[in-house]
Amino acid sequence: MLDPTTRLAPDSARVRSSLSGILRISLLLAAIALLAGFLSACGGGESESKKKVDAFxxxxxxxxxxxxxxxxxxxxxxxxxxxxxxxxxxxxxxxxxxxxxxxxxxxxxxxxxxxxxxxxxxxxxxxxxxxxxxxxxxxxxxxxxxxxxxxxxxxxxxxxxxREEQGSYLVGAIAGLVTQTGTVGFVGGMDIPLIHKFEAGYRAGFEAVRPDGKVLIRYAGVTGDAFQNPTKGKELALAEIDQGADILFHASGSTGLGVFEAVRDRDKLAIGVDSDQQAEAPGHILTSMTKQVDVAVFDTAKAAKDGTFQGGIRILGLKEGGVDYVYDENNSQWITPEIRERVEALRTEIAEGRIEVPAS
Amino acid sequence: MTAPRGRVGGGVDVAGRGAHSGIAGVLASGWVVGLAPAVLAIGGGLLLGGLLVSLLGVSPLEFYSVLAKGTVGSAFGWGQVLFRATPLVFTGLSVAFAFQARLFNIGAEGQMLLGGLVLAWVGAWTGLPGAPFGVLLALLAAAAMGGVWGAIPGLLKAKTGSHEVIVTILLNFVAFALVNYLLTRGLALPETVRTAEIQEGARLARLTEWVPVFRGAPVNAALFLACAAAVLLQLWLRLSPHGLSLQLLGEGPGAARYAGLSVGRLTVLAMTGAGALAGLGGASFVLGYKYYFEEGFTGGAGFLGIAVALLARNRPLWVVPSALFFGALSYGGFVVNRLVPRELLDVLQAVILLLFILFDQRLGRKRT
Missing domain, CATH: 3.40.50.2300 (Response regulator)
Incomplete structure (x- = not known):
């Protein structure tokens, strides 16, 4: 029979030597971490004291x-x-x-x-x-x-x-007034009711000023990935451009970056969404449909701080300044004073309730 | 020596008790050697984490004290960590189960997702019987759904030899698309990405009902189901002829065939079982927390299950502490969010895994 001790001795020796190797690595790591800790401890330290005690x-x-x-x-x-x-x-x-x-x-x-x-x-x-x-x-x-x-x-x-549909209505009208081919496109992210609001408003606004024109609709997909797929966005945009669209509105998160790339390549125009997206493709952004989330957050904080906070649902449309479109020196070359006037008239009509913008 | 790795430690243990006393004996005993790579990897990972944090200009001491306080330093934190660990136990077991036959189940994410949808769908059924049968029915249906989704790569492997890694990865995408299609085409409530609430009879109790200190934390009875699954699976692998056959297949198809086993059938069994386990991963969220299915509820638990199984060396009982550890790390990413980008904890997880593989191989090679 095999004596257990003869098997153990070399085994445990090897285990010990490999452990000590690992121990050495670990000690080295520990030394580095400690050193780094000291260095950062010297540098930091003022972040806590900056807080005001009684601030809102x-x-x-x-x-x-x-x-x-x-x-x-x-x-x-x-x-x-x-x-x-x-x-x-x-x-x-x-x-x-x-x-x-x-x-x-x-x-x-x-x-x-x-x-x-x-x-x-x-x-x-x-x-x-x-x-x-x-x-x-x-x-x-x-x-x-x-x-x-x-x-x-x-x-x-x-x-x-x-009311995303109201802002989309106005950029749809702008697209209808600026387009030269009479065909414009829409690239949606995920195919869900929230994005259908953008589509419905855009289509209605376009058709209001251009009843004979055509709106091409494409969605990037049915998963959350549809909001972050620029490759797909470019593909869809190119397809719509090939069908004659010269202005594309996207409501698709970062998928829209592909739309911007397509309009740059083909020298067409795009309409941004949520924030002013002029910087993403300078010279190719007709306007952006903006959603004033920052204003809403600021107003809420102000109301809560001033004690005028009121519970309930607040719906922010054109009238309340919750949605808008961008008009500045970057796009006045396309949005002529006549177009601007026409769109502003539509804004008034929507704000006064004379135009009911569909949301689906 | 060609004995399977899991049992080598035991052999050394016997020798250790016989001869040496003192440090060498302790070091050579199975438990310590078995745990050493994990302990060293975690220790090394945390040290490296401290280094990374200090590069970001945050004191490692503050970082780790916030991390510890937020996770294991309060009942609320514990409740969150345990909640996070629950699906990881299921997906970890799923991966570990398939690996008994040396099959890689990368599809736990999709299996869990589909299982979760079935949980919500069956749970919301108005004809559902009261507890506990409602819960049981929903769980069975989810396990069946996950099982079917796992059986597909198993069957394809058995019939055509197509590799289960590729097929399970691809089936994840099919599952994502299928679930989102069903959600957008009627299962989701209007303007949301979630389904209707499930019936009372399908709900699992929150732990707060027995342990009030967990107030507000989502941990629920699914935790016990997960632990029970781990124990049962361990016993099944040890005692049932099927469990032993699976492990024999893991030694190589040649060995299994020589022993007169059907390689094809065992392959399907391994993948179906893995799918069924992952299919239950949604129990905690759907039956015990929100009472509905929500898009993206898995939070990557299916993929993290691979890491959980790896750290547990595919042994079902060890999956539980391993899941707890990864649960703490992933909730920790949220806790330290105010100090550092949460991705840092993902880096930490990866570093710990790499160190574990490194240490495990070095020590493992020496052991055999």
């Missing part, structure tokens, strides 16, 4: 995608930065990545020092309502909030909605 505090939770999307989330962030500048508020934020983190973030803010808690995006609708009921002394806001008929909105919640 806002906790903001971003939509999926987080900061740096050049659109929705960044607009909300701009609103906060302006509020810090003008109103002297303090703010903190979270960028949730997963379903349960939205509620967790709202809860952490509500249970902490925040006076106003903001959820950016329709995904927050249920979470905001739920957490707000548990923290009645705190104020809550939800951008793009969805609700069904009969839903009860707690009194400490304001749900902010935008």
């Amino acid at each position: 505090r806002v906790g903001l939770v971003f939509d999926i995608g987080g900061l740096g999307d050049k659109s929705f989330n960044d607009a909300a962030h701009r609103g906060l930065l302006k509020a810090r500048e003008d109103l002297g508020i303090e703010f903190e934020y979270y960028e949730p990545a997963e379903g349960s983190e939205r509620e967790a973030a709202l809860r952490i803010f509500a249970a902490g020092e925040a006076d106003l808690v903001v959820g950016v995006g329709f995904l927050f609708s249920d979470d905001v309502k739920k957490v707000a009921e548990e923290f009645p002394e705190k104020k809550f806001a939800c951008i793009d909030m969805t609700y069904q008929d009969g839903d009860v909105i707690p009194p400490n919640v304001v749900g902010i909605k935008f």
Whole structure:
């Protein structure tokens, strides 16, 4: 029989030597980390003391995608930065990545020092309502909030909605007045009701000024990926250009970057969305349909700070300045004074309720 | 020695107790050697993490104290971590199960997604019986759905020899598209990306109902289901002839064929079982937290399950602590979000895994 000790001795020796090798690596790592820790400890340290003690505090939770999307989330962030500048508020934020983190973030803010808690995006609708009921002394806001008929909105919640179809109507009219081929295109991101609002308004606005024209409609897909697929966006845009479209409106997140590339390649025009997207393709952006998320965030923070906060659903259309289109020195070459006048007349008609813009 | 790796530690253990005492004996004992790569990898990863954090101008001390306080430093944090770990146990078990037969299930994400949709769909059925049968029915349906989705690559491998890695990856995309198609074509409530709420009879209780300190945290009874699944799977692999056959197949198709086993049937079994386990991954979110299916609810748990199984060396019982660890890390990314970009914790996860593979290979080679 084999004596166990004769097998063990070399085995354990080898184990020990390889462990000591790893130990050496680990010690090295530890030394580096400690050194780095000391270095950073010397540099840091002032961040905590900057906070004001009695400032009005806002906790903001971003939509999926987080900061740096050049659109929705960044607009909300701009609103906060302006509020810090003008109103002297303090703010903190979270960028949730997963379903349960939205509620967790709202809860952490509500249970902490925040006076106003903001959820950016329709995904927050249920979470905001739920957490707000548990923290009645705190104020809550939800951008793009969805609700069904009969839903009860707690009194400490304001749900902010935008009439995207109204802004889209105006850029549709601009497209109809500027187009030379009589054919324009629309590139949607995900094929869902929210994006159908953009399409419906755009189409209605175009047809109002150009009843004989044609609107080409294409969607990038049925998954969330449809909002971040520039390759697909370019493909769809080129297809529409080949069918005669000379102006393309996109409502497709970063998929739209492909649309911009297509209009640059073929020397056509594009219409941006959410924020002013002029910088993405200078010389090829006819205008942008803007959604004033920053204004909404700023106004809500101001109201909450001043004590004029009112719960309920606020719907921001053209009349309230919630949606708009960009008109400045970059696009006055296309949007002539006559066109501008015509579009502004439409704006007035919509604001006064004489034109009913379809949302689907 | 050609013994399968999982049992080598035990052999050394016997020898260790017999002869040496002192440090060498302890080091050579199976437990310590078995855990050493994981401990070293986690330690090394955390050190490197501290380095990265300090490069970003944040003090590592502050970083780790915020991380610890937010995750394991409060009942709320624990509730979040346990909630996060629950689906990871299921997907980790899924990957580990397929790997018994040396098959790679990269499709847990799609299986979990489809299983989750079925949970919500069956759960919302108005004719559903009350608890516990409603829950049971929903779980069975989800496991069946995941099982079918897993069986496809199994069958394709058995019949045509097409590689399960490719097929499972591609089936993920099919699952994403299918789920979104169904959502946009009627399953989702208007203007949302979620389904209707499930019936009372299909709901799993929140842990807050028994342990009030978890107030507000989403952890729920699905955690117990996950742990039970791990225990049952471990027993099944040890005791059932099928479990042993799977492991024999893992030694190589030649060995299995020589033993008179049907390689094709075992392949399908391994992938179906893996799919069924992943199909249950949504139980925690759909039956125990939100009570509905929501687009993107998986949060990548299907893919992270691969890492969970790897760190657990594909042993079902070890999947539980491994899932807990990865659950803490992924919730940790959210916790430290106010200090550093949350992607840093993803980097940390990757570093820990790489170190683990490195250490495990070095130590593992020495051991055999």
